[in-house]
Amino acid sequence: MQACFIDGDVIYRQHRFEVPLNYQDPQGPTLSVFAREVCDLASDEQALPWLVYFQGGPGFPSPRPDSRSGWLKRALQQYRVLLLDQRGTGNSTVISHQTLAGMTPTKQADYLSHFRADNIVRDAELIREKLGVPQWAILGQSFGGFCALTYLSFYPQSLSRAYLTGGVPSLTRHADDVYTATYQRVQDKNKAFFAQFPQAQAQCQKIADYLLNHDVRLPNGQRFTVEQFQLIGINLGRSHANVPMYYLLEEAFVTVNGDNGQSCETLSYTFLNAMLAEQSHQTNPIYAILHEAIYCQDDAHNQRSDWSAHRVREHFPQFNYQTGQPFLFTGEMVYPWMFDQFANLKPLKAAADILAEKADWPALYDIDALANNTVPVTCAVYAEDMYVEMAYSQETLKGIPNSKAWITNEYEHNGLREDGERILDKLIEMGNAIAHLPK
Structure with a gap:
């Protein structure tokens, strides 16, 4: 029934x-x-x-x-x-990382294909x-x-x-064409966000510099990095997302008292917990593992993605944050370093690499x-x-x-x-x- x-x-x-x-x-x-x-x-x-x-x-x-x-x-x-x-x-x-745990990387990749x-x-x-x-x-x-x-x-x-x-x-277009266009659209959304909230640029630089100089851990124990922080820019492509993002940045830091009696600023648990909640790749790994494969649509040509978003990013160095330079969020991109940093993606790194090199995808x-x-x-x-x-x-x-x-x-x-x-x-x-x- x-x-x-x-x-x-x-x-x-x-x-x-x-x-x-x-x-x-x-x-x-x-x-x-x-x-x-x-x-x-x-x-x-x-x-x-x-x-x-x-x-x-x-x-x-x-x-x-x-x-x-x-x-x-x-x-x-x-x-x-x-x-x-x-x-x-x-x-x-x-x-999930749990259901794939019993397979070798080769079997994981074959299954996920x-x-x-x-x-x-x-x-x-x-x-x-x-x-x-x-x-x-x-x-x-x-x-x-x-x-x-x-x-x-x-x-x-x-x-x-x-x-x-x-x-x-x-x-017909290769993933490289898709991401070349996407980076340009993400730049547009960054420009609009920071024009609406000019003070947010300094706050983002402050957060990024703090992450570069401190070992910051998310509630799951994973180290939080600048690259991970940039990923929340995926929200910029959704309506009514700018204001909530700004509010989140506002409460990024909290003042605490150290053992020596002196106070200092650190990233707040509220902010870090929100950052972990933004990482849907942890619970929905298909999104990370097969995202670029959705653009491998033509079986008549070599269609390996070869970490397209990561390679195309080399043509947009403004997204690679350095202290003293403007901060930019990224968007709907998947990068190989995610499988080194994200706790639940680490066990799937080898399978993800195999799929990034796969050239014999059937036509979509x-x-x-x-x-x-x-x-x-x-x-x-x-x-x-x-x-x-x-x-x-x-x-x-x-x-x-x-x-x-x-x-x-x-x-x-x-x-x-x-x-x-x-x-x-x-x-x-x-x-x-x-x-x-x-x-």
């Missing part, structure tokens, strides 16, 4: 599916994939169309809704929604068949949008609509199939997106017929979270127009 519960006027059902780890070896090891069905209680007995949600990441579970709000509120007006915990995340067979968008989409397709759904719509946020284009490449006949928000990738997209697309595809493309380059999104959409983009600077990358009801409503309306349906 399916586990379910009712909250207000919404019913939630839990589903579990057994899927192959490797679809090229269907008789081999299997994984468990968890999905949560969400439906308007009054419409539950009706034969509603389905909408599957693909979460951003990679390596993060689907949302855990606790109210009928945001994009879900709009979706429930006409869809039965499936919130998919992508393989390796949430209540699916999970990837099956957790990209191609197999996430194959899981979804298997689930569609098991549920007996002829076609369904998909909604992909950020990396979920990458998954959506993979789905359109492999199984377009299974889709009625595709809605993408902040997640239209390049189909079928450009010919996308060039003959007939599924209505509507996208929210954010003009000032720090994570996904607008120019590359436009480049991709030019090659996909029956697609339409809403390009806007009203939102940052997390627009779906901020104003999801409006955004999804607009994408549905645009999709209806492509399909020549009434509003």
Whole structure:
């Protein structure tokens, strides 16, 4: 019997599916994939169309809704929604430093190589068949949008609509191109942040200099470094993040009394605890290990990432902080030193190096199939997106017929979270127009 519960006027059902780890070896090891069905209680007995949600990441579970709000509120007006915990995340067979501990680095790397968008989409397709759904719509946020284009490449006949928000990738560009653009966008966000809070520059330099001259430990015992501090700049690409970041910097130091009776400043436990909480790589290692692999999409060419963000950073030396120089935050980049410094990534260092050198990744997209697309595809493309380059999104959409983009600077990358009801409503309306349906 399916586990379910009712909250207000919404019913939630839990589903579990057994899927192959490797679809090229269907008789081999299997994984468990968890999905949560969400439906308007009054419409539950009706034969509603389905909408599957693909979460951003990679390596993060689907949302855990606790109210009928945001994009879900709009979706429930006409869809039965499936919130998919992508393989390796949430209540699916999970990837963590604990679950990988019993494997050699080579086996870790081989195992992890099956957790990209191609197999996430194959899981979804298997689930569609098991549920007996002829076609369904998909909604992909950020990396979920990458998954959506993979789905359109492999199984377009299974889709009625595709809605993408902040997640239209390049189909052909190397990771180096992606990070070259990303560093430029991160510079823009730094400029805007320090223009809004001029006093924050001196405070950031003070924190960075303190870290250079002291052995500072996070609550988990891990040494905290300037490079780790810079990583919180990932928040600069989200709306309403600047003010909370500034407040956090304000309380970075606390005055304490030493044994000699003299007082001195040190980094506060509150600040350090917040810094540890920012390190999602500790609990969601797929994000660190496979982040660059999502850009290894073309099996016809050498597609090793070779720690792209780290290499490209050499062309942007302003991000390498030195005392007396301006301080800059970094963004959505993954670096090899993380596997030397982060407590829960250290056991995965060798596997991460193997995957960074992997050159035989299978293709993630079928450009010919996308060039003959007939599924209505509507996208929210954010003009000032720090994570996904607008120019590359436009480049991709030019090659996909029956697609339409809403390009806007009203939102940052997390627009779906901020104003999801409006955004999804607009994408549905645009999709209806492509399909020549009434509003």
